[in-house]
Amino acid sequence: MTPRIHGLAKRALEHLQAGTTDQADDILQLPVAMYTDPQRYQREVQRIFRELPIAAALSLELPEAGSWKAMNLMDFPLLLVRGEDQIVRAFLNVCRHRGAQVCAEGRGKSRVFACPYHAWVYDQKGQLTGRYAAETFGEVDASQYGLTSLTCAEKSGVVFVILTPHRTFDIHRWLGEFADEIGTLDLTHWHLFEQRDLPGPGWKVTMDGYLEAYHHNIVHGRTVGQFTIGNLLVLDTWGPHQRLTFGRKSLPELAAQPEGEWQPDTHVRLIHSCFPNLSISGILGDHCLVSQIFPGKTPDTTITRQTVLSAKAPQTEDELAATRTFSAMTLQAVRDEDYAIGFSIQNAILSGANEHFLIGRNEPAVQNYHRWVAYFARSNAGAEW
Numbered sequence: 365m366t367p368r369i370h371g372l373a374k375r376a377l378e379h380l381q382a383g384t385t386d387q388a389d390d391i392l393q394l395p396v397a398m399y400t401d402p403q404r405y406q407r408e409v410q411r412i413f414r415e416l417p418i419a420a421a422l423s424l425e426l427p428e429a430g431s432w433k434a435m436n437l438m439d440f441p442l443l444l445v446r447g448e449d450q451i452v453r454a455f456l457n458v459c460r461h462r463g464a465q466v467c468a469e470g471r472g473k474s475r476v477f478a479c480p481y482h483a484w485v486y487d488q489k490g491q492l493t494g495r496y497a498a499e500t501f502g503e504v505d506a507s508q509y510g511l512t513s514l515t516c517a518e519k520s521g522v523v524f525v526i527l528t529p530h531r532t533f534d535i536h537r538w539l540g541e542f543a544d545e546i547g548t549l550d551l552t553h554w555h556l557f558e559q560r561d562l563p564g565p566g567w568k569v570t571m572d573g574y575l576e577a578y579h580h581n582i583v584h585g586r587t588v589g590q591f592t593i594g595n596l597l598v599l600d601t602w603g604p605h606q607r608l609t610f611g612r613k614s615l616p617e618l619a620a621q622p623e624g625e626w627q628p629d630t631h632v633r634l635i636h637s638c639f640p641n642l643s644i645s646g647i648l649g650d651h652c653l654v655s656q657i658f659p660g661k662t663p664d665t666t667i668t669r670q671t672v673l674s675a676k677a678p679q680t681e682d683e684l685a686a687t688r689t690f691s692a693m694t695l696q697a698v699r700d701e702d703y704a705i706g707f708s709i710q711n712a713i714l715s716g717a718n719e720h721f722l723i724g725r726n727e728p729a730v731q732n733y734h735r736w737v738a739y740f741a742r743s744n745a746g747a748e749w
């Protein structure tokens with residue numbers, strides 16, 4: 365038992381007994397244009413998703429020297445490689461000869477990367493180390509034609525990248541003490557069970573659902589709502605990053621036990637929300653759902669990368685069945701419940717029914733999120749971080 369979880373369980377129990385929840389000072393009126401205006405959308409995606417560090421991958425996806433992952437993030441072809449020195453580097457996965465994507469999407473292990481078009485070869489540091497038939501091509505200064513690198517930092521089991529070349533960041537400044545908070549999850553030691561991409565409604569409609577417990581009993585009665593208490597939130601913030609603590613249905617049991625005997629981690633559920641698009645959700649003790657939400661080309665679409673982790677690789681049939689059940693339940697909860705509602709919002713958002721949405725006092729994390737979006741959308745606010 366950690367004092368941290370003990371304190372969170374105590375706060376959650378107090379809310380449960382009083383019928384209360386953490387609250388914002390006021391209801392927030394959010395103009396619907398914040399969700400729909402295409403110019404605003406382009407500016408926000410640029411300032412927030414391309415000019416701030418975003419969680420591109422988990423460290424455990426790049427387990428050893430030579431491990432690589434190639435993926436498309438919001439139309440940026442990205443290649444992550446762990447070098448022999450154990451450092452993870454990020455590159456645009458684009459050949460410097462004539463722009464072919466060097467590596468097919470996926471994960472693997474390799475010492476070098478050969479372009480599939482004319483076989484120019486790059487090493488784990490992105491340096492151009494070979495050119496097919498170089499003597500016929502003509503002279504090229506290899507030092508000027510390595511893969512375009514992106515600023516990258518690995519912290520607390522997460523690989524952060526800025527998608528704009530030449531833009532830098534200080535990961536300690538960006539995460540602050542939230543890095544230690546994510547560190548408590550010990551993410552590098554989990555087992556990657558499954559990963560999938562889900563199409564979803566617009567970015568803000570999607571994110572809102574990750575940041576409140578108000579809808580849980582209503583939307584998730586047959587899935588994750590079986591395990592958590594609806595509309596009870598304990599909220600802590602570190603700048604734009606937030607930790608949401610929900611009570612599990614067993615929370616009332618604590619009231620009957622002496623505090624010294626509490627096993628509080630079985631009675632609460634934590635969600636770590638790292639601005640702007642990462643949510644790490646420990647729904648049941650030995651399983652975890654990591655969600656990365658990426659805006660689509662237009663304000664009405666997203667792709668969510670769902671990664672299902674188990675505390676260790678399932679060994680027995682029972683363990684395998686338990687992990688499969690967890691994975692299926694999270695898929696159902698998000699795709700068939702959250703995103704079904706999200707699409708219904710999205711499909712009616714231009715109807716003119718609402719000029720603004722109301723974000724309740726019981727939805728403080730949603731309020732915080734939108735305030736930080738507005739802050740970073742301001743000219744160059746991200747450079748201050």
Ligand code: FES
Pocket residue numbers: 459460461462463464479480481482483484
């Ligand atoms: S485009 Fe890569 S070698 Fe020609």
Ligand SMILES: [Fe+2]
Pocket residue numbers: 573574579580583584702
């Ligand atoms: Fe939900």
